[in-house]
Amino acid sequence: MSATHHHHEEQDFLFKYIFSQDHKMISKQFLITGFLMGFIGMVMSTLFRLQLGFPGESFWAIDFFLGSWAENGVMAPDKYLALVTMHGTIMVFFLLTAGLSGTFSNLLIPLQIGARDMASGFLNMLSYWFFFVSTIIMLISLGVEGGSASAGWTIYPPLSALPQAIPGSGLGMTLWLVAMAIFIASSLLGSLNYIVTILNLRTKGMTMTRLPLTIWAFLVTAILGVLSFPVLLSAALLLIFDRSFGTSFYLSDIYIGGQVLEHSGGSPILFEHLFWFLGHPEVYIVLLPALGITSEIVSTMSRKPIFGYRAMVTSILAIAFLSVIVWGHHMFVTGMNPFLGAVFTFTTLLIAIPSAVKVFNYITTLWKGNIIFSPAMLFSIGLVSTFISGGVTGLILGDSALDINIHDTYFVVGHFHIVMGLSAIFGMFAGVYHWFPKMFGRMMNNTIGFFHFWITIVCAYGVFFPMHFLGLAGVPRRYYTNSEFPLFDNMIDINELVTWFAIVAAFAQLLFVFNFFYSALRGPRSSQNPWRANSLEWTAPVEHIHGNWPGEIPEVHRWAYDYSKVDENGEYVSGEDFISQVVPLGPNEKDGGH
Amino acid sequence: MVALVAIVAVLLIVISAVQTLKIAELWAINKGKVIYEVTKKQNKTQALLMLVFLVAYFAFFAWQVWKWGDLMLPVSASEHGVITDRLLNITYAFIIPVFVITHIFLFWFAYKYAYNSNRKAVFFSHSNKLELIWTIIPSIALTVLILFGLSSWNEIMTPVDSEKEHVLIEVQAQQFSWNARYAGTDGKLGRAGVEFIEGVNAMGVDIKDENSKDDKIVRGEIHLPVGVPVQFVFRSIDVIHSAYMPHFRAQMNCVPGVKTQFNFVPTITTEDMKKITNNEDFNYILLCNKICGAAHYNMQMDIIVESKEDYEKWLAEQKQFAEN
Numbered sequence: 038m039s040a041t042h043h044h045h046e047e048q049d050f051l052f053k054y055i056f057s058q059d060h061k062m063i064s065k066q067f068l069i070t071g072f073l074m075g076f077i078g079m080v081m082s083t084l085f086r087l088q089l090g091f092p093g094e095s096f097w098a099i100d101f102f103l104g105s106w107a108e109n110g111v112m113a114p115d116k117y118l119a120l121v122t123m124h125g126t127i128m129v130f131f132l133l134t135a136g137l138s139g140t141f142s143n144l145l146i147p148l149q150i151g152a153r154d155m156a157s158g159f160l161n162m163l164s165y166w167f168f169f170v171s172t173i174i175m176l177i178s179l180g181v182e183g184g185s186a187s188a189g190w191t192i193y194p195p196l197s198a199l200p201q202a203i204p205g206s207g208l209g210m211t212l213w214l215v216a217m218a219i220f221i222a223s224s225l226l227g228s229l230n231y232i233v234t235i236l237n238l239r240t241k242g243m244t245m246t247r248l249p250l251t252i253w254a255f256l257v258t259a260i261l262g263v264l265s266f267p268v269l270l271s272a273a274l275l276l277i278f279d280r281s282f283g284t285s286f287y288l289s290d291i292y293i294g295g296q297v298l299e300h301s302g303g304s305p306i307l308f309e310h311l312f313w314f315l316g317h318p319e320v321y322i323v324l325l326p327a328l329g330i331t332s333e334i335v336s337t338m339s340r341k342p343i344f345g346y347r348a349m350v351t352s353i354l355a356i357a358f359l360s361v362i363v364w365g366h367h368m369f370v371t372g373m374n375p376f377l378g379a380v381f382t383f384t385t386l387l388i389a390i391p392s393a394v395k396v397f398n399y400i401t402t403l404w405k406g407n408i409i410f411s412p413a414m415l416f417s418i419g420l421v422s423t424f425i426s427g428g429v430t431g432l433i434l435g436d437s438a439l440d441i442n443i444h445d446t447y448f449v450v451g452h453f454h455i456v457m458g459l460s461a462i463f464g465m466f467a468g469v470y471h472w473f474p475k476m477f478g479r480m481m482n483n484t485i486g487f488f489h490f491w492i493t494i495v496c497a498y499g500v501f502f503p504m505h506f507l508g509l510a511g512v513p514r515r516y517y518t519n520s521e522f523p524l525f526d527n528m529i530d531i532n533e534l535v536t537w538f539a540i541v542a543a544f545a546q547l548l549f550v551f552n553f554f555y556s557a558l559r560g561p562r563s564s565q566n567p568w569r570a571n572s573l574e575w576t577a578p579v580e581h582i583h584g585n586w587p588g589e590i591p592e593v594h595r596w597a598y599d600y601s602k603v604d605e606n607g608e609y610v611s612g613e614d615f616i617s618q619v620v621p622l623g624p625n626e627k628d629g630g631h
Numbered sequence: 632m633v634a635l636v637a638i639v640a641v642l643l644i645v646i647s648a649v650q651t652l653k654i655a656e657l658w659a660i661n662k663g664k665v666i667y668e669v670t671k672k673q674n675k676t677q678a679l680l681m682l683v684f685l686v687a688y689f690a691f692f693a694w695q696v697w698k699w700g701d702l703m704l705p706v707s708a709s710e711h712g713v714i715t716d717r718l719l720n721i722t723y724a725f726i727i728p729v730f731v732i733t734h735i736f737l738f739w740f741a742y743k744y745a746y747n748s749n750r751k752a753v754f755f756s757h758s759n760k761l762e763l764i765w766t767i768i769p770s771i772a773l774t775v776l777i778l779f780g781l782s783s784w785n786e787i788m789t790p791v792d793s794e795k796e797h798v799l800i801e802v803q804a805q806q807f808s809w810n811a812r813y814a815g816t817d818g819k820l821g822r823a824g825v826e827f828i829e830g831v832n833a834m835g836v837d838i839k840d841e842n843s844k845d846d847k848i849v850r851g852e853i854h855l856p857v858g859v860p861v862q863f864v865f866r867s868i869d870v871i872h873s874a875y876m877p878h879f880r881a882q883m884n885c886v887p888g889v890k891t892q893f894n895f896v897p898t899i900t901t902e903d904m905k906k907i908t909n910n911e912d913f914n915y916i917l918l919c920n921k922i923c924g925a926a927h928y929n930m931q932m933d934i935i936v937e938s939k940e941d942y943e944k945w946l947a948e949q950k951q952f953a954e955n
Binding site: 113114115118188189193194195196199202203288289290291292293297302303304305306339340341342343344345346347348370371372375378379382383386387389390393394396397398399400401403404405406407408409410411415418421422425426429430432433436437438439441442444445446480481482483484487491494495498499502503506509510511513515516517518519521522523524527528531551555559560561563567598600601602603607609614629 | 656681702714715722725740745750755766769770784805806828835869875880882891892921924925926927928931
C-alpha cells in the first residue's frame with residue numbers, strides 16, 4: 038500500500054514540475070531557462086569586451102571560461118567571432134524571444150483574460166520542451182570540433198555554408214541550424230496557442246477593448262511570430278540543403294581553398310531577404326511584449342489610466358504591420374536596386390510615427406500621476422528612456438543615404454542594443470519584479486532592486502552610448518581588434534571605458550540573481566493584490582491552483598485602467614485609487630467607451 | 632587552492648547577505664511596516680535620483696561630444712559625401728532636440744509627480760486633440776526627412792555617365808585581401824570569373840577576351856585622380872565582404888556571384904587631407920566591413936588620391952595584363 042502511494046507521489050512531482058501542462062509552471066520554466074541562457078550570453082559579452090578593451094592581453098577569466106578557445110588567456114580571432122555569434126543568438130532568440138514571450142505570455146494570458154489555462158496545455162508543454170531541447174543542442178554546439186557557429190548571428194552564407202571559410206561553419210553550424218529549427222517549432226506552438234487562447238477563452242465581459250495592453254502586445258507579437266518565423270525556417274532548411282546535399286540556393290561562383298566549387302546559380306542575397314523577413318519583425322517580437330508589460334506597470338504605478346489606450350493599441354498594430362515591410366533596410370548596401378532602397382527607407386522612417394505616439398503617451402501617463410517607484414516602475418521608466426535614446430538613431434540608420442557610411446559600424450551596435458536589447462531586457466526585468474508575487478507568492482526586495490536598476494542603467498548607457506562615436510569614426514563591428522588600423526589607434530580609450538562599464542554591469546546582475554533566488558525561497562509572503570492593481574490576475578488567489586480561480590471565473594465589467602477615477606464630487610468612485618475589473622459600474626458611472 | 636578560497640568567499644558573502652536581509656526585514660516588521668511596500672523615504676530618494684540621472688545623462692552626452700568629437704571622420708573627401716554629411720546634420724537637428732525634450736519631460740514628470748497621499752492622480756485617459764497633434768507633428772518632420780533622404784539617395788546611387796570622362800575600377804575581395812583592376816585605355820573591363828583563376832591570375836581574368844589585354848591589375852594600393860568620377864565594380868570570390876571607404880562616405884557589399892557597383896568623385900588629395908587632419912601619416916583606406924572570417928579585422932588596402940597628372944604617371948607604370 039505504501040509503495041503504491043510513494044509511486045503516486047513521484048509521478049505527481051514529475052508532472053507538476055517537469056512535464057507540467059499548467060501555464061503558470063511552464064512560465065516559470067521559460068523564465069529560468071531563458072535567464073540561464075541570458076547569463077551565459079552576458080558572460081560571453083564580458084569576455085569579448087575584455088579582448089576589445091585590452092586587445093591581446095592575457096586574462097585569467099578568458100582562460101578559465103574559454104579553455105581551448107583561448108591559448109594563454111588570449112582568445113583566437115575566429116573564436117572571438119564564435120562568441121559574438123553565440124552571444125547574439127542567445128540574447129535575441131533564447132533570452133528575449135522565448136525567455137520574454139514564453140514567460141509572460143504564459144503567465145499573464147490566462148490570468149489576465151480570465152481563462153482556466155491555455156487553449157491547449159499539451160501544446161504549451163511541447164512548446165517548452167522543444168525550447169529546452171533547442172537550448173541543449175545550442176549549448177552542445179559550443180563544445181564541438183571547430184567551435185560553435187561563427188558567422189555572426191545573421192549567419193549569412195557563403196561564410197556559414199563553407200567550413201573552409203571559418204572552422205565554426207562545420208558541425209557547430211549544423212547544430213546551430215538544427216537547434217534553431219527546433220526553436221522555431223517551439224515558438225510556433227507557443228504563438229498559435231497564445232492567439233487561440235486570447236481570441237477564444239476570454240471571460241464574460243472581457244471585450245477586446247477591455248484587454249490590458251500586455252495582452253494586446255502578446256497577441257500581436259504572436260501573430261508576427263507566426264507570420265515570420267516559418268520564413269526563417271525555410272531559409273535554414275535551404276541552407277542545410279546547400280551545406281549538406283550539394284544544392285545551390287545561396288551559392289555561386291566560389292573559389293576557396295585553392296579550388297572552384299561546383300555550386301552555381303544561387304545568390305546569398307536571397308538568404309538575406311529570407312533572413313531579414315524574419316529578422317526585422319523579430320525586433321518587434323522582442324520589443325512589443327516589453328512595451329506591453331511596461332504600459333501596464335506605468336499605469337498601475339502612476340495610479341493613472343494609461344493615456345490613449347486606443348492609440349496605444351493602434352500603434353502596436355501599426356508598428357507590427359510596418360515591421361513586415363521594412364526588412365530591406367538591413368540590405369541597403371548589398372547592391373539592391375536603388376528604387377527598392379528608396380521604398381524601404383520610406384516604410385522604415387514611417388515606424389517613427391507610431392513609436393513617437395507611444396513615447397508621448399507614456400510620458401503623458403506620468404503627468405499628474407501619483408508615482409510609486411517600485412523597481413518594476415524604475416525599469417519601466419528606464420525602458421522609455423532607452424526606447425527614445427535608441428529610437429532616434431534609427432532615423433539615421435533607416436535613411437539609406439546615411440546608412441551607406443555607418444552600415445555595419447559600431448553605430449549600429451549602439452543603436453540596436455539600446456533600442457531593442459536594453460528596452461526588451463528592461464521590460465523583462467520590470468515584468469519579473471512586478472509579477473514575481475504572482476509567480477512565487479513572495480515579494481522581491483526593493484532596496485536591492487533599486488541598486489540593480491541604477492547600476493544597470495548607468496552602465497548600460499556607459500557601454501552603448503560611446504559606441505555611436507566609434508561608429509561615426511568609421512570603426513566596423515565584428516572586428517577582433519582595432520589595432521591593425523592606425524586610423525583607429527586613438528579610439529582605444531573609448532573601448533577601455535566601454536569594457537569597464539560592461540564588467541560592472543555584469544557584476545550588478547548578480548544583485549538580481551541573488552534577489553531572485555532569495556525572494557523566491559525566503560522572501561516575505563505577498564498579499565493577493567500587492568500593487569493595488571485592477572487587472573484580473575490579482576483577483577486569483579496567491580497560491581497556485583490548477584484552473585486559477587476557485588469556483589467561477591470572475592466576470593469583467595470595465596477596462597483595466599480605472600485608476601484614481603473620481604465622481605462629480607472629486608471623491609474616488611470606489612473609495613480607493615483603483616477599481617478592479619470585476620467591480621460592476623456604479624449607477625451614475627460612465628464606462629469611458631470601454 | 633585559489634578556486635577553493637574563492638568559492639568559500641562567495642558562499643560567505645551570500646550567507647551574510649541572506650542574514651542581513653533577514654535581520655532588516657524582521658526589524659521592519661517589528662516597526663509595524665508592510666516590508667515590501669516602497670516607503671515614503673525610498674520613494675522620495677528614487678524621485679530625486681530621476682532628476683540626478685537626467686542631469687548626469689546629459690552631462691555624459693556632452694562630455695563625450697567634447698572628448699571624442701574630434702575623433703570623428705574628417706570632412707568628406709568625395710562630392711556626394713558633402714550631401715551625406717549635410718543630411719546627417721539635418722537629421723541631428725531633428726533628433727537631438729527630440730531626445731533632449733522628451734527626456735526632460737520623462738524624468739521631470741517622474742520627479743514632480745512622485746507619490747503624495749494628499750494628492751489624487753488626475754484621471755486623464757485620452758484626448759483626441761493631443762494625440763492628433765503628436766501624430767501630425769512627427770509626420771511632418773518625417774516627411775521632410777524622407778524627402779531629403781530620398782533625393783540624396785537618388786543622387787548618390789546614379790551611376791556614372793559612361794560617355795563622360797571617368798575611371799573604371801574593378802575591386803575583387805577574397806579572404807583576406809583586396810585586388811583591383813583598372814579598365815585600361817579601352818575603358819572596358821575584360822571578362823573575369825572564378826573558373827579562370829590560376830597561378831598568378833588571382834583575379835580570374837579571361838585571357839582570351841580582347842578587352843582584358845590592356846587591363847591593369849594592382850595590389851596593395853589603388854590610386855584615384857582628384858575631381859574625376861570613379862566607377863567601382865565589386866566582386867567577391869569566396870564569401871560576402873564589404874568595401875568600406877569611410878572618408879569617401881562610400882560602402883558596397885562584395886557578393887560572390889553578383890556584381891555590385893558604387894561611384895564617387897574624390898575631391899581632396901591625400902596630401903591635402905594630411906594638412907586638414909594635421910596628421911603626416913594620414914592615409915585613405917578601404918577596409919572590409921562584412922564579417923568574412925577569422926582575419927576579418929585585418930583586410931585593408933590603401934587608397935591614394937592625387938592630381939590627375941600624378942595619377943596618370945602612376946597608372947602608366949603599371950603593367951598591362953597581357954604583359955604578365
